[in-house]
Ligand SMILES: NC(=O)C1=CN([C@@H]2O[C@H](COP(=O)(O)OP(=O)(O)OC[C@H]3O[C@@H](n4cnc5c(N)ncnc54)[C@H](O)[C@@H]3O)[C@@H](O)[C@H]2O)C=CC1
């Protein structure tokens with residue numbers, strides 16, 4: 001149950017911390033182009049292990065990734081205030097062309113879990129660079145969590161009892177699939193009506209903006225996001241290690257759309273085990289088609 005994290009900046013280190021606190025794996029190895037950074041993060045996180053899970057945490061070069069079952073890739077630049085995720089494409093694609101073949105060689109059995117942005121386009125690229133590996137991206141797992149959190153606040157219930165999927169790009173064109181949203185098993189609109197809670201257009205618009213613009217707002221306030229994605233990466237990793245068949249909106253190559261994007265998928269030992277096609281309204285489906293086109297167009301710029 002060994003996991004590697006490549007790129008131990010804010011996202012990679014926070015994912016490693018979450019994996020350690022949750023006891024997701026027995027061994028964790030941190031790798032970065034700055035070995036001192038990886039070593040220092042590993043030391044710091046290792047000090048959380050005796051008071052949490054006992055996970056063995058270390059660092060090393062690429063060779064330390066041998067025997068990993070999952071490698072989380074969070075290497076690369078993050079957004080500056082005002083930048084979109086797609087603006088990161090050129091620099092992070094260059095990093096991936098260098099990093100992914102090395103990771104694939106050192107960790108031949110690993111599922112590669114991509115976090116670096118733009119995550120959908122880089123999931124496609126990593127799939128091409130590591131054709132013998134299972135590859136998936138964190139996709140909209142984080143966005144779906146943001147969506148659920150905001151609905152839960154309005155509904156006044158525990159967010160773990162709220163479900164709902166964000167589909168398509170992890171980015172500006174993402175689709176909040178309201179028709180999939182439920183609270184305690186009820187369609188969200190029915191729940192709100194039954195509880196006499198405000199479910200006006202303005203409330204829904206606020207949830208849309210709060211989900212779609214969350215990253216920009218957090219980056220404006222503290223320059224980066226990392227706690228939400230750290231927990232999401234730990235959750236996806238656990239689904240793979242434990243063959244949990246968890247339903248998560250991860251990103252993966254999707255022949256129907258000709259690109260990697262997020263749909264609800266069953267995640268297990270081989271990464272994506274199956275893809276679910278939710279019944280969407282005509283409006284949601286049109287928005288998903290448009291989101292796929294944004295990603296296809298961005299992918300063409302890369303080719
Ligand atoms: N998928 C998602 O939902 C999210 C994705 N991200 C993305 O995660 C990525 C990382 O973000 P942060 O950790 O905030 O950035 P950061 O700048 O804190 O860390 C990036 C790390 O990558 C390392 N790195 C760069 N080139 C490398 C190479 N060739 N080999 C190994 N390591 C290398 C750097 O040394 C640095 O430690 C960004 O692309 C960011 O946009 C961030 C939040 C959410």
Ligand SMILES: CC(=O)C(=O)O
Nearest residue numbers: 085117142214215225
């Ligand atoms: C930065 C980013 O992709 C996010 O927080 O959603």
